[in-house]
Amino acid sequence: MLEPRWLSAEQQRIWRAYLNGVARINERLEVGLRPFGLDLGEYEILVHLSESEGHALRMSDLAESVRQSRSRLTHTISRMEVKNLVQRTACPSDRRGVIARLTDHGYRLLVQAAPAHVESVRCAFVDRVDPDDFEALGRAMEAVTRVTD
Amino acid sequence: MLEPRWLSAEQQRIWRAYLNGVARINERLEVGLRPFGLDLGEYEILVHLSESEGHALRMSDLAESVRQSRSRLTHTISRMEVKNLVQRTACPSDRRGVIARLTDHGYRLLVQAAPAHVESVRCAFVDRVDPDDFEALGRAMEAVTRVTD
DNA sequence: CCAATAAAGTTTACGGTTCAACAACTTTGG
DNA sequence: CCAAAGTTGTTGAACCGTAAACTTTATTGG
Numbered sequence: 001m002l003e004p005r006w007l008s009a010e011q012q013r014i015w016r017a018y019l020n021g022v023a024r025i026n027e028r029l030e031v032g033l034r035p036f037g038l039d040l041g042e043y044e045i046l047v048h049l050s051e052s053e054g055h056a057l058r059m060s061d062l063a064e065s066v067r068q069s070r071s072r073l074t075h076t077i078s079r080m081e082v083k084n085l086v087q088r089t090a091c092p093s094d095r096r097g098v099i100a101r102l103t104d105h106g107y108r109l110l111v112q113a114a115p116a117h118v119e120s121v122r123c124a125f126v127d128r129v130d131p132d133d134f135e136a137l138g139r140a141m142e143a144v145t146r147v148t149d
Numbered sequence: 150m151l152e153p154r155w156l157s158a159e160q161q162r163i164w165r166a167y168l169n170g171v172a173r174i175n176e177r178l179e180v181g182l183r184p185f186g187l188d189l190g191e192y193e194i195l196v197h198l199s200e201s202e203g204h205a206l207r208m209s210d211l212a213e214s215v216r217q218s219r220s221r222l223t224h225t226i227s228r229m230e231v232k233n234l235v236q237r238t239a240c241p242s243d244r245r246g247v248i249a250r251l252t253d254h255g256y257r258l259l260v261q262a263a264p265a266h267v268e269s270v271r272c273a274f275v276d277r278v279d280p281d282d283f284e285a286l287g288r289a290m291e292a293v294t295r296v297t298d
Numbered sequence: 299c300c301a302a303t304a305a306a307g308t309t310t311a312c313g314g315t316t317c318a319a320c321a322a323c324t325t326t327g328g
Numbered sequence: 329c330c331a332a333a334g335t336t337g338t339t340g341a342a343c344c345g346t347a348a349a350c351t352t353t354a355t356t357g358g
Contacts, residue, residue, distance in 0.1 A: 004264030014287030021290030115153030129289040136285030138163030140278040141170030
């Protein structure tokens with residue numbers, strides 16, 4: 001068994017600041033979306049659909065782009081279908097596939113919620129942080145996401 | 150209604166990198182703790198108890214330090230009590246209070262899990278990021294957490 | 299001193315997420 | 329061409345978190 005490589009005091013401080021910060025940001029964004037009857041997961045689904053051709057995506061592509069499991073997406077989309085935000089269609093090219101499409105109502109809700117949400121993002125995060133630090137954070141997170149598995 | 154202050158393309162890129170990065174980090178940490186039968190929430194409870202006098206804390210203090218609602222903490226601690234990681238005692242100075250204390254078994258599990266967890270934190274996050282960017286990220290997250298409500 | 303208010307913790311019900319199993323279809327390679 | 333393996337999406341059950349109501353005890357201010 002190798003000797004554990006502990007974090008330095010400084011690294012630990014930053015790690016804990018990260019945990020606290022992420023929690024705070026999330027909390028504020030959820031609160032900001034509540035008046036629209038949405039949570040962050042649903043909001044992201046609306047965004048990714050709205051940015052796709054025909055406001056539609058295959059379930060598995062959508063699942064990947066919003067980082068939800070296929071199962072979770074199935075449940076979430078079912079609920080959103082009940083709320084008439086989204087509609088399911090068979091995929092023409094692959095008979096296993098299902099396509100989720102934004103309804104007009106879903107699109108209008110997104111258009112309505114987006115300004116408030118962006119304001120939340122600014123006010124909880126972007127506007128609080130020094131621009132240089134914000135850019136560094138971006139580089140850091142890109143490094144985290146970069147595939148090196 | 151004020152004109153919405155949209156994010157610049159650059160800000161949006163960073164914001165999305167942040168969302169992806171946080172998700173990845175979380176995922177990897179959860180996977181790393183699974184072999185010990187713990188999730189991140191339980192792990193943090195163990196850590197905060199282990200750093201307190203007598204390996205014990207009042208429920209409400211613990212709730213605040215791990216950023217869980219009192220209700221959630223009640224549920225989590227109940228489960229951990231069943232697993233014999235933690236024990237509940239009445240608070241001597243305030244009869245409303247309840248004190249959660251680490252059991253020997255809970256402490257030993259933490260000691261056992263900690264090296265693997267720290268390794269996860271390094272390998273999912275710290276070691277992937279340029280040290281200057283990591284420090285900047287710390288400043289950013291401290292700014293996010295700073296009370297300015 | 300006491301009534302009103304606040305704080306601590308739990309409980310319950312509900313809703314969302316996870317996990318494993320499954321059905322339907324597609325791809326692969328022998 | 330076809331059997332085996334892989335993908336896609338769903339299902340149902342178990343599990344976990346949330347929110348509101350509630351109990352018990354402290355605190356406050358009139």
